[in-house]
Amino acid sequence: MQHTIDKSSTVQQHVVVQEFTNSVLDPNAPMLGPVKNGGTITANTAPGCWGPMITPRLRGGHEVTTPVFIEGAEVGDGVAIRIRDIAVTSIATASGHDSSPEGFCLGDPYVAARCPVCDTLWPETHIDGIGQDAVKCDACNNPVKPFEIVHGYTVTFDDDRTIGLTVPSNVATTIAQRADHYSALPPGSRQHSILNYAPSDMPGTLIRTRPFMGQLGTCPSMPMPDSHNAGDFGAFLIGAPHEYAITPEQLATHKTDGHMDIDAVRAGAILIAPVKVPGAGVYMGDMHAGQGDGEIAGHTMDVAGSVTLQVEVVKNYPLDGPVLFPLLEDLPPLAKPFSASEKAKGQQLAEKWGVENIEPLAPISVIGTAANLNEAIENGLQRAATLLNMSVAEIRNRATINGAIEIGRAPGVIQVTFLAPLSRLDAIGLGGYAREQYDL
Numbered sequence: 001m002q003h004t005i006d007k008s009s010t011v012q013q014h015v016v017v018q019e020f021t022n023s024v025l026d027p028n029a030p031m032l033g034p035v036k037n038g039g040t041i042t043a044n045t046a047p048g049c050w051g052p053m054i055t056p057r058l059r060g061g062h063e064v065t066t067p068v069f070i071e072g073a074e075v076g077d078g079v080a081i082r083i084r085d086i087a088v089t090s091i092a093t094a095s096g097h098d099s100s101p102e103g104f105c106l107g108d109p110y111v112a113a114r115c116p117v118c119d120t121l122w123p124e125t126h127i128d129g130i131g132q133d134a135v136k137c138d139a140c141n142n143p144v145k146p147f148e149i150v151h152g153y154t155v156t157f158d159d160d161r162t163i164g165l166t167v168p169s170n171v172a173t174t175i176a177q178r179a180d181h182y183s184a185l186p187p188g189s190r191q192h193s194i195l196n197y198a199p200s201d202m203p204g205t206l207i208r209t210r211p212f213m214g215q216l217g218t219c220p221s222m223p224m225p226d227s228h229n230a231g232d233f234g235a236f237l238i239g240a241p242h243e244y245a246i247t248p249e250q251l252a253t254h255k256t257d258g259h260m261d262i263d264a265v266r267a268g269a270i271l272i273a274p275v276k277v278p279g280a281g282v283y284m285g286d287m288h289a290g291q292g293d294g295e296i297a298g299h300t301m302d303v304a305g306s307v308t309l310q311v312e313v314v315k316n317y318p319l320d321g322p323v324l325f326p327l328l329e330d331l332p333p334l335a336k337p338f339s340a341s342e343k344a345k346g347q348q349l350a351e352k353w354g355v356e357n358i359e360p361l362a363p364i365s366v367i368g369t370a371a372n373l374n375e376a377i378e379n380g381l382q383r384a385a386t387l388l389n390m391s392v393a394e395i396r397n398r399a400t401i402n403g404a405i406e407i408g409r410a411p412g413v414i415q416v417t418f419l420a421p422l423s424r425l426d427a428i429g430l431g432g433y434a435r436e437q438y439d440l
Contacts, residue, residue, distance in 0.1 A: 011036050011071050017043035020188050020285075023052055023060025024244070025067065025258075026223040027277040033069040034279065040084070041068050041282060041309045044186045047302035048214055048227075048286025050095055050194035051183070053110065053147045054135050056123050059244075060225030061110030061233075062259070063191050067219045067281030070311050077275040078317025079218060079282060080433060082310040086211045086267045088161040088289055090303035092175050092182040094194045096152020096201070097297045101145060109146035110233075111225045112242040117142040121242075127196050130176045134196045152199030155207060155301060156182075157289070164207035164289065164301065172198040184304040194302070210290040211305065212266035217258025217322060218273045219281025222250060226285070230259040231369030231376060232412030257321045257369050258283065262408035262415060263291050264326040264365070270433050272314060272323045282311055294407045314429055319387050321379075323430070324365040324415065325437040332404035335363050335417045337438050361402070361419035362434035370412045377405055380416040388424040 015035045035041055048062040055063075070079055100109045103116035115123045118140040125144055128136045133143040154172035155164040167175070172195075175182050179195035220229050225244055228234045234251045237244055246254075256274055265271060273280070289301035328336065338346070338361070346358055366387060368380020384395045395416065399405060403418025422440070425431040434440060 009034060013039045015039070015041050015068055017041060017065045017068060018186065018188050019066040020046060020063050020190070021066055021226065023058040023062055023226050024223055025219050025226050025229060025283065027219050027221055027281065031067045031069040031279055031281055034071045035068055035311060037070065037072045037313050039311060041311060043284055043307050044089070045285050045287050045305055045307055046186050046189040046191060047090065047093065047183060047304055049299045049302045051191035051302065054145065054194060054197070055191040056113035056125055056144050056146060058191060059111055059122060061227035062215060062286050063189060064215050064226045064283050064285030067283040069279035070282060070313060072313045073275045073280035074278060075275055076316060078272045078314035079275060079280045080312040080314050081216065081271045081273060081282065083213070083265070083267050083269050083271070084310055085308040086213065086287065086305060088157065088209065088211050088287070088303045088305045089184040090157070090182070090305070091184060092154060092156040092195060093289065093301050093303050094152060094154040094197060094199050095299045095301055096149040096199050098147045098299060099150050101148055104144060104146040107241040108236050110227055111244055113144065113146040115140060115142055115144050125192070127192055130173060130196060130198050132197050135192055149197055149199045151201045152197070153202050153205070154195065154198060154200055157209065161289070162209055164209055166203050166205040166207070167200065168203040169198070169200040172200040186304060208290060210263065210266070211303070212263050212288055213284055213307065214261045214286030214288050215259050216265055216271060216284045218256045218275055219277050219283065220254045220256050221276040222254040224255065227259055229255050230257050230413060231255065231379060232371055232409070233259060235371040257367055259286070260322070260367060260408050260413050261291065261295050262324070262367070262413065263293065264324060264330040266327070268327045270325040270437055272317065272430065274317060274320055274322065282309070284309070295409045318428055319383055321369070321383055322367045323387065324367065325363070325433050326365055328438060331363050332406065332417055334401070335403040335419055337363060337440060360422040362422045362425055362431070362440055363417065363438060364420045364425065364434065365415045365417040368414045368416060372412050373407065373410065373414060376412040376414045380414050384416050387428065388420055
């Protein structure tokens with residue numbers, strides 16, 4: 001693997017990212033930065049999912065930021081990413097449940113869109129009109145739609161982006177006439193806004209916003225379409241008929257699970273991501289205005305927004321995937337730290353029954369991904385066992401009595417969230433993050 005950054009570049013305390021990939025994360029491509037260990041990264045991100053999904057020239061289903069080189073990050077380390085701020089900038093967006101019409105892709109509509117008339121793979125396209133035939137091939141002017149919306153909505157937000165409201169057809173059409181403006185597409189974005197489709201199947205629905213990052217992590221160690229950098233979507237690449245085909249072994253080895261769609265990856269959370277290439281290559285995108293667990297419609301409210309991260313190298317990180325320290329309010333009830341009164345009652349029980357020590361515990365959420373939810377749970381349990389040097393049986397018990405299995409995204413992203421012995425977290429260099437996050 002070649003060096004991914006000019007070694008003469010000056011290390012910066014703060015890097016501002018205004019560039020996007022073509023939806024493929026490539027460890028051989030130049031990175032931005034380098035940013036100082038402990039420095040910050042700010043980006044104006046583009047909407048993920050639907051906009052890139054209807055833009056055939058993009059090859060990954062999302063449009064994420066160019067990865068940033070982190071000073072001192074070596075293969076086998078981790079990067080602690082403190083999410084300092086997330087702010088929605090889109091005025092409106094659209095989304096819905098999808099289908100993939102036949103003939104518009106080579107095996108995978110996210111990765112290899114094609115024009116069925118002139119047979120151009122990844123064709124350049126333009127917008128002509130409003131609706132689901134508005135994206136036209138530059139070469140033959142045929143509508144190119146690797147995805148259709150089966151049931152969808154257009155939603156607009158209040159000024160402080162805390163409430164959304166779905167709109168009727170006439171309003172959706174008005175918004176579509178200035179789609180890029182209402183989407184607040186960043187200058188470097190190359191996607192067509194999904195607002196051009198103007199869906200309006202459930203008008204008058206009030207929505208709470210709760211913004212988070214659907215994509216946040218580090219660069220995989222082989223070229224990989226961005227939305228497929230996870231065990232579930234990545235499974236679509238196995239034996240695929242296009243140039244991004246991989247084997248099961250390659251997927252397991254090279255992915256970093258940056259595409260999680262976990263709603264707890266929001267401002268105030270701390271994410272630890274594995275380093276699989278020199279410099280880590282921290283990237284972000286696919287901001288959502290809000291989402292219920294599971295993202296069961298397949299998609300949610302994709303928005304543009306501004307993000308500020310602080311990054312710190314964790315040496316000798318023992319895991320091949322991410323762990324998360326969510327906000328206290330995002331923890332399952334049984335995984336919250338014990339209060340002073342609960343600890344006092346526990347001490348009384350210990351004295352009554354002659355238990356000498358009550359082990360200090362701290363919350364942690366280990367991410368698991370795989371082709372389906374059952375396999376993702378097994379992956380998360382095994383990762384948690386590896387991380388803490390425990391048996392899978394013990395992790396099962398701890399997640400049952402002091403935690404929960406949470407669904408990030410169907411078909412295959414989960415969180416194993418539980419109270420772990422603080423001494424085990426200290427042994428792998430993560431105890432300080434738990435103390436910081438939960439005031440332990």
